[in-house]
Amino acid sequence: MRQAIEQRLQRLLMQNPLRTDFQRHYEDIVAEYNREKDRVTIEKSFEAFLKFARALDDESKRTIREGLDEESLAVFDLLKKPELSPAEIKRIKAVAVNLLETLKAERLRVDHWRDKEATRDAVRMAIRDFLWSDETGLPLEHHDEDEVQNRAEEVFRHVYRVYPTLPSPYYGSSTAA
Numbered sequence: 001m002r003q004a005i006e007q008r009l010q011r012l013l014m015q016n017p018l019r020t021d022f023q024r025h026y027e028d029i030v031a032e033y034n035r036e037k038d039r040v041t042i043e044k045s046f047e048a049f050l051k052f053a054r055a056l057d058d059e060s061k062r063t064i065r066e067g068l069d070e071e072s073l074a075v076f077d078l079l080k081k082p083e084l085s086p087a088e089i090k091r092i093k094a095v096a097v098n099l100l101e102t103l104k105a106e107r108l109r110v111d112h113w114r115d116k117e118a119t120r121d122a123v124r125m126a127i128r129d130f131l132w133s134d135e136t137g138l139p140l141e142h143h144d145e146d147e148v149q150n151r152a153e154e155v156f157r158h159v160y161r162v163y164p165t166l167p168s169p170y171y172g173s174s175t176a177a
Contacts, residue, residue: 001049008056014170016074017158019059026052071171072096074162078154079131081142088139095138099130099155108163123159128152 009026012019029052033045063073075096080089107126113119131137131152138148162170 001053005049005053005056008053008060012056012059015070015162016077017161018074018077022052022056022059025055066093068093068097069171071100071162071168074158075100075155078158079138079151084139084142088142091139095131095136098136099127102126102130103159103163104166108159108166114160114164120160124152124156127155127159131155 005026009022013023029045029048032048033041035041063070066073066076068076072093076093079092079096084092103123103126107113107119107123110119113123128149132148134140138151143151162168
């Protein structure tokens with residue numbers, strides 16, 4: 001059971017860097033289990049592992065609930081803010097999807113794009129410009145220039161990590177370009 005949970009957890013973490021709360025929760029359960037080995041603690045830990053496995057299942061299904069694939073969900077998570085209206089959430093979902101489509105159609109197709117300073121800078125600027133644009137970007141009534149720049153940098157770091165090539169080795173072929 002532990003191995004299955006760890007494999008699923010690692011896959012989810014590789015796809016979306018904002019899932020670290022699952023890693024911390026898992027480590028807390030393991031630490032509690034290792035602290036005491038009496039029957040009550042073992043049963044309590046087993047229940048915690050089952051509950052955690054259900055939480056991983058729920059997180060895996062969040063793509064369906066949000067109407068996004070894993071790739072877009074990771075970018076959406078980097079762009080969203082708390083307390084947005086449903087219309088703003090819908091816009092940010094569209095921004096995440098369209099930004100990835102644009103990058104994958106243009107900038108990320110360059111061989112070894114991460115190795116060349118000019119192509120890295122072009123990807124970084126394309127992300128910033130896309131997010132700042134009135135037509136394609138974030139709802140500017142809730143995002144100032146510094147915030148757009150910070151979000152753009154977070155998205156760039158994510159893209160840099162998960163797109164060494166196209167399709168990304170971190171996502172299944174069903175979500176690849």
